[in-house]
Amino acid sequence: MYYLYLLQCSDGSIYTGITTDIKRRFTEHKTGEGGRFTRSRKVTKILYTERFDNRSQALKREAEVKSWHRTKKLKLINA
Numbered sequence: 001m002y003y004l005y006l007l008q009c010s011d012g013s014i015y016t017g018i019t020t021d022i023k024r025r026f027t028e029h030k031t032g033e034g035g036r037f038t039r040s041r042k043v044t045k046i047l048y049t050e051r052f053d054n055r056s057q058a059l060k061r062e063a064e065v066k067s068w069h070r071t072k073k074l075k076l077i078n079a
Contacts, residue, residue, distance in 0.1 A: 002058035004065065006048040006077060009041035014073050016066050018058040022049055048077045 003022050007015040007029060015038050019025035028034040029043040052058040065073065 002052045002055050004048075004050040004052065004058055004061050005046060006065070006073060007038065007043045008045045008047050009038060009043055011041050013041055014047065014070065015041070015043065016062060016073075018055070018062050022046065 002018055002020055004016070004018050005022055005025070007017075007026070009015055015029070017025070017035075025034065026043070026046055029038040032039045034043070050061060052061065065076070068076075
């Protein structure tokens with residue numbers, strides 16, 4: 001299984017990524033091991049997740065969501 005996830009950062013930004021283990025990946029982001037973007041912005045919580053059967057589906061969805069403006073991401077989170 002693969003998961004698309006959206007994280008809230010301390011500066012209000014939303015980070016989008018994929019993983020096979022949401023808890024592990026969130027911990028990596030929290031401890032500064034998750035990537036440059038979240039290292040400098042400090043993640044605060046998981047906002048949204050979606051589950052996929054394979055990596056290809058997750059990557060396609062990630063690219064789609066990353067292309068969205070913030071308002072559309074917020075609508076997805078609040079749906």
